[in-house]
Amino acid sequence: MSLAVASPVQAGYQFDDDESDYQDLVLATPIALEGRVIDAQGMPIMGAQLRLIAWGDSLINDGEATMAWEAGDFQLAGLARRNVLLEVSMDGYYTEILPVSLQVELGEAAVDLGDIELVAEQFGRARLTFGGDTMFDRRMFDDGVLHLNNLSEDTQALFRYIQPLLQADDHTSINLETPVTDDFSTPHPNKSYVFAAYPESAAELPGVGIDSVSLGNNHIYDYLEIGVSDTLFHLDAIGLPYFGAGMNPNAAAATKLRSDINGVEISLQGFSNFIGYSYGPLYEVVTRSNPFKAGALPSFSANLDDFVDTEVAAGRFAIPVIHGGDEYKWVQNSGSHYDFERLVDHGAGLVIAHHPHVAHGVSVIDAGDGPRFVFGSLGNLVFDQEVYETMRSYLAIVDINEGPSGPEVERVQLAPYRLDGYIPRPLVGAGLADMGRHLAHLSTAEAPVSGFGRAVVFAEGGRLVVAADESDVQTTDLIDARSLTVASGSTGLVSLDPYTDTDALAALSSSAAATCELGLDLLGIGDFEDPDVDDAYLEGDLWVQSSARYVQGSETYNGNGAAVLLRKSTYNDRTSLWMGNKVEIKGNRPITVAGWHKGDNAGEFRITVRWLSSAGNTVAHTTEYQNFSANYDWSRFAINLTPPNGADSMQVYYRHYPPNSGGEGQVFLDDLSYIEWDPNTVAVNSQAVSLATPNAWDFVRCSAGNGPLSLNLTHRVYESN
Secondary structure, eight states, rough: OOOOOOOOOOOOOHHHHHHHHHHHHHHHHHHHEEEEETTTTBBOOOOOEEEEEOGGGGGGTTTTEEEEOSSSSSEEEOSSSSEEEEEEEEETBOOOEEEEOOOOOOOOOOEEEEEEEOOBBTOOOOOEEEEEOOOOOTTTHHHHHHHOOGOOOOOHHHHHTTTHHHSSSSSEEEEEOOOOOOOOOOOHHHHOOOOOOOHHHHHHHHHTTEEEEEEOSSSTTTTHHHHHHHHHHHHHHTOOOOOEEESHHHHHHHEEEOOOOOOTEEEEEEEOOOOGGGGGGGOBBOOEEETTTOOOOOOOOOHHHHHHHHHTTTTTTTEEEOOOOOOOOOOOHHHHHHHHHHHHHOSSEEEEEOOOSOOOOOOOOOSSSSEEEEEEOOOOOEEOOOOGGGGGGEEEEEEEEEEEEEEEHHHHHHEEEETTTTTEEEEEEEHHHHHHHHHHHHHHHHHHHSTTTOOEEEEETTTTEEEESSGGGGEEEEEEEEEEEEEEEBOEEEEEEOOTTTEEEEEEEEESOOEEEEEEESSSSOOOOOOOOSSSSSOOOEEEEEEEEEEESSOOOSTOOOOEEEETTOOOOOEEEEESOOEEOTTTSEEEEEEEEEEOOOOEEEEEEEOTTTTSSSSEEEEEEEEEOOOEEEEEEEEEEOTTOOOEEEEEEEEEOOOOSSSEEEEEEEEEEEEOOOOOOEEEEEOOOOOSSSOOEEEEEEEEEEEEEEEEOOOOEEEOO
């Protein structure tokens, strides 16, 4: 395979030439991909087929293929340093689709994936995939993602980066949160937002790998009776099975989807916890017998019990799909928790939930006959929301095996992705690891709820592994001893600096009494790495860029990407970098904006913070940091902030002004964090204080007497047995 060299660009700044030369070097320096393919018993699978899937800037790698040798090992050499999907297949086994980051340091000649385990396809085993909220409307047309004269191809393109994943199982089910209709004459009169999907878009779902859809949600009635009737008609015509809604209560209850998959009997039914009482009886989103109307099947206790009891009595693996909870909240509400426990008590094998639009962690409920997994929210799959927190989610991939006592969950893995331009793109490398720690933290956060246990979630082998308990995986505790100096009563910012992608902060101890705070990074994209597999490279996820401010790779503090802000002395104005989406905050919690910056003949560098209300109005906009130096090496800034009253979100602006000394100036930024400090402090001394794990604590800061302080951070590292 020969490597193409990027064409030189017309440089507006001298730095552009330097960056172009560096990227030419990156493309001209090939890398190898290697690993080993094994079965569940650890035995090599000779002859397994391996093939790369790529797009756009990574297309040079597309179609590169090899097979596993006698010992199961393989190597693909001469590859471009771009992110790809790896397809691993073998007759008699499920195909695995794994995201792979080939963007490593130039001195590294190969990426070793280690062992890739293939699961045998056999009678008595079924692989199911579940996806989140999906619609095809509003901004997708406004922003030119969908076009009325090209709906089929445009809809296919929405799924292009995850289609290989959707097609690599026995059955994929999603939440179709929209009516399917081209009759817009009866919009819901009392709803602020109504959705509709053209039949041409829905018709593409089977082709991209969708095998069934849940209609038990709060948008199925957006176009009233006509909308529900049209939806059922079009889905029947397409041949796409559905469940969770109907023209009357009996018809909705009868939509339960029963399927025999490789001898495993499963049953799916959708329910809406959102009723819409405020809309009035005629306009509630659920189906009723009085008044007689269409809609979603409501999640009344009698409906939940009837579904699970009937299916379990018949020996089927019952999977209720619940639409409920509070939008944009990280944990489910008490009503949903009640439903989840009730369903498991009655014998549900697995519980899937939707509606918050943000991805939740994974909970575990044990009613006495073994743990059952509960997915509190799968977030968005294909959706047009602009709220930053809704832009990361996952596919839940669940293997169900016919055991001695009936079907049971054998394995759970998550395939995380991010939405960019409303299109899901598989997360890889640092992006995947960060999502794993985030979901692990959310899973632990569910544990204080009575009856709920926390699942263990961590990144491994291109996926997120889910286990019912820490005892089901291997853990290793490592002590990280820090020698600090306390000044003005504080240690200042202490980074966790994870040892591995699966790191959690398990304990703290110190040489003297201290009170410590734990901090989470709300940003997650401040490292400027390329976090996904798609058609672009170092695209700078969600940062507002231009020719004078962009993500580059030739000058970084850490990793392969950092931002540069360019300015010439002949310009009169500043250049500014900011994230286009606001970041939600909890108004009573302090925030620290931290990161690393470097100046090369720089002008003034300034950081300003804009605080916004829930309505999007500016509460305050203040300058919080200034650096007037012209030349400085990589150095950290840390700005402690108290959100003003009424602030619900924040945006941070990084500004570079023209250099005073003439010529061209550069300011580089890397590893930016917006740290939210937990209000529950930890009293620390020489005896280690344990923390709930797994978690995603990224930072610590401690108050203590001035002088030297030894602080021990216990890292807990996870791996599969």
